[in-house]
Structure formats: C-alpha cells, structure tokens
Amino acid sequence: MPRHAHPKGPTAMPTPPPPLAGTTTGPTALRPLIDTVLTALHDGAHRRDGPLPAGGPDAVTPRIRTATHPLIPDHGTGPHHALRTLVTALTEGAADPADPLCTAHLHTPPLALATAADLAASALNPSMDSWDQAPAASALEADTTAALAAEIYPHQPTPDALITTGGTEANQLALLLARERNGPVRTICATTAHHSITRATWLLGLPAPVVIPAPTGVMDLAALDEALTRLHSPHRALLVTATAGTTDTGRIDPLADIADLCATHGAELHIDAAYGGPLLFSPTHRGKLHGLDRAHSVTLDLHKLGWQPAPASILAVPHRHHLDPLHHQAPYLNADDDTEAGLPDLLGRSLRTTRRPDALKIAVTLQALGRTGIADLVDRTLTTAHHLADLIAETPTLDLYDRPTISTVLFRPTDADDTTVATIRRTLLTRGQAVLGRAHTRDRLWLKATLLNPHTTPDHLHTLLDLVNQLANDLAEGNTPR
Numbered sequence: 001m002p003r004h005a006h007p008k009g010p011t012a013m014p015t016p017p018p019p020l021a022g023t024t025t026g027p028t029a030l031r032p033l034i035d036t037v038l039t040a041l042h043d044g045a046h047r048r049d050g051p052l053p054a055g056g057p058d059a060v061t062p063r064i065r066t067a068t069h070p071l072i073p074d075h076g077t078g079p080h081h082a083l084r085t086l087v088t089a090l091t092e093g094a095a096d097p098a099d100p101l102c103t104a105h106l107h108t109p110p111l112a113l114a115t116a117a118d119l120a121a122s123a124l125n126p127s128m129d130s131w132d133q134a135p136a137a138s139a140l141e142a143d144t145t146a147a148l149a150a151e152i153y154p155h156q157p158t159p160d161a162l163i164t165t166g167g168t169e170a171n172q173l174a175l176l177l178a179r180e181r182n183g184p185v186r187t188i189c190a191t192t193a194h195h196s197i198t199r200a201t202w203l204l205g206l207p208a209p210v211v212i213p214a215p216t217g218v219m220d221l222a223a224l225d226e227a228l229t230r231l232h233s234p235h236r237a238l239l240v241t242a243t244a245g246t247t248d249t250g251r252i253d254p255l256a257d258i259a260d261l262c263a264t265h266g267a268e269l270h271i272d273a274a275y276g277g278p279l280l281f282s283p284t285h286r287g288k289l290h291g292l293d294r295a296h297s298v299t300l301d302l303h304k305l306g307w308q309p310a311p312a313s314i315l316a317v318p319h320r321h322h323l324d325p326l327h328h329q330a331p332y333l334n335a336d337d338d339t340e341a342g343l344p345d346l347l348g349r350s351l352r353t354t355r356r357p358d359a360l361k362i363a364v365t366l367q368a369l370g371r372t373g374i375a376d377l378v379d380r381t382l383t384t385a386h387h388l389a390d391l392i393a394e395t396p397t398l399d400l401y402d403r404p405t406i407s408t409v410l411f412r413p414t415d416a417d418d419t420t421v422a423t424i425r426r427t428l429l430t431r432g433q434a435v436l437g438r439a440h441t442r443d444r445l446w447l448k449a450t451l452l453n454p455h456t457t458p459d460h461l462h463t464l465l466d467l468v469n470q471l472a473n474d475l476a477e478g479n480t481p482r
C-alpha cells in the first residue's frame with residue numbers, strides 16, 4: 001500500500017474531521033475528552049507522588065521520549081489515547097507548584113476555578129486584536145483592566161492597564177512608553193532589579209541602566225540621590241525603576257521615598273510590582289506598597305501572588321492617554337471607518353497581534369473570591385512564610401537570612417559552605433523530594449523558599465526543614481548523597 005493511501009481503500013466513507021471545541025456541539029465533544037484529561041492528571045499525579053519526579057533529567061527525559069514516540073505517526077492514535085499518554089506523562093514528570101514542597105520560584109499553584117475559566121478561553125479562542133474576533137471578550141478585558149488599574153491608581157480619573165504575558169513584557173512596555181514620552185531615557189535601577197529591566201534597555205536600544213547598590217536588600221536612597229544629581233541633564237530624561245517584591249528576597253524598595261527623590265530631580269518612576277502588587281488586596285499588608293500610586297507605570301503579575309495559570313499580568317498607567325504611543329493601524333483589523341462606526345480599536349492594547357483573553361480567568365477569580373477572598377489567600381500565604389521563618393529561627397542548625405517581607409524565606413544550614421548548599425538543593429531535586437530555589441546574597445548562597453501555596457500547613461514546613469537538616473548532616477559526615 002502506498003504510504004499515504006487510505007487503509008480501507010478508495011471506496012470507504014471519508015472519516016469526518018475531528019470535532020471542534022466551540023458552538024453548541026463543542027461542549028458535547030469536549031466532555032469525554034476532558035474526562036480523559038482529568039483522569040490522566042489524577043493518574044500522573046499519583047505516579048509522581050511528590051513535588052517533582054525523582055531521578056533528574058536521566059529519568060524524566062526518556063519517559064517523555066517513550067510517550068511521544070512516534071510524535072507524528074503516519075496514522076494518528078486517536079484523541080483519548082494521545083491525551084491519556086501525553087497528559088499522564090507530563091503530569092508524572094511535572095514540578096507541581098500545588099505540592100507544598102514545590103516552593104522554589106514565583107511559580108504559582110493555579111486555582112481550580114481560574115483553570116476552569118481558562119478552558120472556556122481555549123474553547124472560544126477569542127483573539128484580542130480586533131473586535132470582530134472578540135466582541136464580548138474585548139469588553140470584558142476593558143472592564144477587567146480598568147478595575148485592576150483603579151486598584152493601583154485609586155485617585156486618578158482615567159487609569160488604565162494592558163494585559164501582558166508576564167512581568168518581563170510589562171517591564172519592556174514600561175520602558176518603551178518612557179522612551180516614547182521622553183526620547184532615549186537613562187534607566188536607573190538597583191542591583192536587586194529583575195534582569196528583564198536590563199534586557200529591555202538592550203531590546204529598545206536604550207543605554208544600559210545605571211545600577212544602584214542595595215546593601216540592605218533594597219535600593220539605597222543616598223546612592224539614588226547621588227546618581228540622580230550626577231546624571232541630571234536637560235538633554236536626557238531619567239527613569240528610575242523600583243521593585244516591590246524582589247525576585248531573590250521578596251523585599252520592597254522604599255517606594256514613597258524613591259517617588260520623593262524622583263519628584264525632586266524631575267525623574268520618572270516605574271515600579272515592578274510583579275510579585276508584591278497583589279498585596280493591594282490585603283488590608284493587612286497593602287501599607288507595604290505605600291507610594292505605588294505615584295509611579296508612571298506599574299507591573300503586576302497575577303500568575304505569581306494571584307494564583308492564575310500563566311500568563312496573567314498587567315502593566316498599569318495612571319492616565320489612559322499614556323498608552324497612546326502604542327496606537328497602531330492595520331486596515332484589516334482596525335480600519336478608520338470601522339472605528340468611526342463604533343467598533344473598539346484593540347490593536348494598540350498590545351504589541352502582539354493574536355492574543356488570548358487572559359482577562360477571563362482573572363475576572364472569574366476576582367468575582368468568585370471577592371476582595372475578602374483574595375485578601376485571605378494573600379494573608380494566609382504571608383502567615384505561612386512567617387511561620388517558616390519562625391521555625392528556621394528556632395532551629396539551631398539553620399540560619400535565617402531575614403524575616404520575610406512578602407513570602408520569600410532564605411535559609412541555609414549553619415556552617416555549610418556554598419557548595420554544600422548547592423548540593424543540598426540539587427539532591428532534593430534529583431530525589432524528587434523538594435523543589436527549593438537558590439539566591440546569592442550577602443556573599444553567600446542561600447536556599448530559597450518562595451511560599452505561594454495557601455494550603456501549606458506547619459507539617460509541610462517541618463517536613464521541608466527535616467529534609468534539609470538530614471541532608472546537611474549526611475554531607476557533614478562525608479556521605480555522598482544519591
């Protein structure tokens with residue numbers, strides 16, 4: 001038989017194409033498939049039975065290769081088989097942020113309800129680059145971004161926000177908008193700023209940032225004052241980028257003091273609140289963001305302390321017209337006569353063209369939980385981080401870096417050298433026992449726990465510290481970990 005000939009011969013009825021996810025028939029087609037996916041998620045999680053698979057890449061990669069072989073067969077295996085095989089393999093091999101011992105990064109465990117909403121986004125597949133692809137989704141996005149922008153800039157009449165793929169894109173857009181307002185701005189950031197700031201200057205053809213020391217973990221105000229004085233020039237605008245929730249230690253720069261210095265020296269201010277921004281929802285913790293509303297732009301991620309499946313991020317500005325430089329025309333998407341006839345012009349809401357309706361999962365979460373529900377998630381998570389810090393402080397064999405400002409806790413076994421700390425982290429990873437991050441600060445390497453899981457209990461924290469202590473002991477006794 002020739003390679004592409006139909007197996008049943010030329011007289012057989014052609015098979016219909018696979019069902020689609022939308023219209024009135026989509027849900028019926030989806031239901032059994034979703035059932036298969038949910039079973040595979042369940043089975044894969046059971047097989048893994050921990051925060052990540054044991055054995056490192058040598059064990060994980062071959063299992064995935066087996067599941068994907070052949071990835072493009074001549075004749076397909078059918079939807080249930082492919083979903084079962086690949087979803088089970090992916091789940092078994094996942095680093096699962098919903099496991100309390102998976103606590104390395106700003107890698108959030110998504111809420112079930114947000115994940116369910118994301119399914120609807122995939123089924124309907126609105127594309128946010130023109131109204132005729134997203135009639136309701138564009139209105140939902142406008143309302144969601146307006147509501148989030150109003151949380152950040154409560155005293156401004158027309159705050160606005162763009163949905164982005166993450167803090168990296170939001171920071172890039174912030175620098176782009178500053179450049180469009182002012183020409184080739186000089187950026188000033190602290191050593192603790194996220195690497196995406198430097199990368200954005202490179203991408204946008206701006207001078208590399210002037211980097212201010214952060215000896216206490218936050219931007220040094222005297223050094224900032226000195227830099228703003230030294231760099232002041234009528235020929236070049238300055239943009240300070242501060243961080244509310246640094247990646248390594250979760251500290252918050254002194255936002256109000258930085259805003260004062262910017263005002264004194266005529267500099268603009270961008271605040272990267274990718275991590276810390278959602279503290280706004282908590283009456284207990286929002287005071288830590290005092291000064292946030294004085295920024296010319298703010299990055300805020302909801303796929304970190306907002307429990308959304310990625311991507312879910314915004315760049316907010318105090319005045320809607322600050323987004324005007326992003327206006328762009330492509331006649332097939334936003335022709336003048338369509339816009340004059342009242343069709344919303346969406347193309348200037350992103351640098352992307354095809355774009356998912358990420359606002360849906362965000363809006364569902366905000367409405368389902370309300371302010372108090374989100375505040376409760378934030379408060380629980382921060383309380384858990386303080387509890388972990390307490391436990392470390394009470395353990396004579398462990399050193400605590402500092403009390404957490406948000407939910408990042410750095411620690412290390414007392415007297416261990418940096419190589420031992422790195423070995424402990426990697427051994428926990430390859431044994432599949434725990435996922436901890438690493439941070440180099442105060443000239444030492446630390447283990448980093450970034451707590452984002454509101455279901456973490458004191459027992460989980462004890463288990464985590466026991467694992468670290470046990471390994472540190474073994475290594476101190478000269479045993480080679482496996």
Ligand SMILES: Cc1ncc(COP(=O)(O)O)c(C=O)c1O
Binds near residue numbers: 106169196247275301
């Ligand atoms: C402070 C800060 N800003 C920006 C980012 C980048 O965010 P994303 O990974 O969503 O692009 C991160 C990532 O961890 C971050 O910690």
